[in-house]
Amino acid sequence: MSKASLGARGSTARSGTDLGTLFGRFLGSEAPVAIVGYDGSFAGAEDAPVRMEVRTPTALSYILSAPGELGLARAYVTGHLDVTGDLYQLLRTMTSVVDGLSVADRLWLLRQVGLGHLRRVPVPPEEAPGRVLRGIRGLRHSKHRDSAAISQHYDVSNRFYELVLGPSMAYTCACYPAEDSSLEEAQFHKFDLVCRKLGLKPGMRLLDVGCGWGGMVAHAAEHYGVRALGVTLSREQAQWGQKEIVARGLADRAEVRHLDYRDVPETGFDAVSSIGLTEHIGARNLPAYFRFLGSRLNERGRLLNHCITRPTNSDPNHTGPFIDRYVFPDGELEGVGTIISAMQDNGFEVRHSENLREHYARTLAAWCANLDLSWTEAAQEAGVRRARVWALYMAASRLAFERHKLELQQVLGVKVADDGQAAIPLRPDWGV
Known part of the structure; x- marks a missing residue:
């Protein structure tokens, strides 16, 4: 990742206690991670494949002023905390370390580091305001506020996404048909699986809401002969997707529009696909969401809803502070039971549910590998800090699915x- 200089390094907050000693107490000698302090101290094995460098006292100020994932994210995004080696392996190791800390451990560490680090430091400009301040954009999940949230994440750079996602430009969970399948094969298989579950046939009409760069739209039109309309709130996605549809000779039966799904005027569709949109809808809006999609369908029409969910229905819907501030502002995740109930209560008979959890972990690993291989160009496209946000959130998300x-x-x-x-x-088997 970025190795930009951050200037002079300071000393530890408490004389006689170096950072290596402090962190070494919890890290353990067998951990595949080493920690390097700005004071020249060291913890962990010399030959550890991953190193986390606390480069400046400001890194500690970020961590202590916003304990938990937000402070760590701020330190990493700004470069005051750096990583050499596999970021995913670091998160996997350090998550286990942090989970094992008792309250007494945390208080001891805070006393040793020193309260002088509890100072306010500038919030990185890449960070969105908190939920309360975002209220000036309008009510949560209003059209204006949703548009602003989507633009922050997706209107970064189409070239950046090409580097990370690969030729499919599919920014949703792939479905791996075999252990040795490539990312492209898995994304093709995912789109094909959705088409088969929807029972698509030539001449049918498909609506794809939250269509991204138009991958599902193009796949259904090209391989199943349907007339497909995709809508997205991202202007850059819509422009890229429509251009690709024209280049593939599909413009006579496929279209991508820059449009809120709630503003789609057409009805009479035979199928609706929603791949990765529900996360942006909000739990309170699920009934209206499914009623609207049902209103666009013919009788016996099918809806395939593909989204990230919580492991239980009792888990909180709001995402954590890092994801909410840096990745998906206003995003919400529900349990699959909540999704199914909302579908059942608002016009749909549920016929099948499938969990692709392990497939998303593998998809994210592939995206992380693509970003690593193209780091220099990706950082030039989106900026080093923004590229660091993506590296961190994709590695952390992979771990969360695993x-x-x-x-x-x-x-x-x-x-x-x-x-x-x-x-x-x-007895449908979807051809798999």
Whole structure:
């Protein structure tokens, strides 16, 4: 990652106690991570494959002034805390270390580091305001505020996303058909799986809400002969997606619009796909969301909802402070039971649910590898700090899926006809 100089280094807050000694007490000699202090101290094995460098006293101020993930993120994004080696491995190790700290351990560490580090430091400009201050943009999940939130994350640089996502430009969980499948094969398989679950056939009409760069729209039009409309709140995504559709010769049956899904005027669709949009909807808005999608469907039309979910319905919906401030402002995650209940209560019969949790961990690992390989160009495109945000959140998200802190659920619903017909095969296997 970035190795930009941050100027002169200071001394530890408490004389006689170096940072290496402090961190070494909790790290352990067998950990695959070493810690280097700005005072020249060292903790961990000399040959550790990953090193975390606390480069300046400001790093400690960030960490102590906003304890937990937000302070660590600020220190890393600004470069006052640096990492050499695999960021995912560092998070995996340090999460275990932090989880093992008792209250007494934390208080001891705070006393040793020194209260002088509890000073206010500038918030990085890449950080969005807190939820309360964001209220000036409008009510949570209003059209204006949603547009601002989506723009912050997605309108970074299409070239940056090309480097991270690869040729598919699919920014959602892939589905790996085999252990040795590539990311591109897995993204193709994911789109194909959605098409099969939706029962797409030539001449049908598909609406893809939150369509991103149009991957699902193009796949359905090209391989299943449907007429497809995709809508996205990101202007850059829409421009890239429509250009790609024209380049692939699909403009006669596929379109990507810069449009809020709530403003889609057309009805009479045979299928709706929602891949990675529900995270931006909000728990309170789920009923209206599913009612609207149902209003766009013909009888016996199907909806495939693909989204990140919580492991339980009792988990909080709001994301943590790092994700909320740096990645997906106003994002919310619900348990799959909440999603299913909202579908059932608002016009859909639920016919199938599938958890692709391990597939998302593997997808994120592939994106992290792409970013590492293209780091120099990616950092030039989006800026070093923004690239660090993506590196951190993708590595942390991979760990969250692996540790079952998050799930990825595909839920298939059908708008049953008045006579009870659902037009679903008796025992569908989706061709897999």
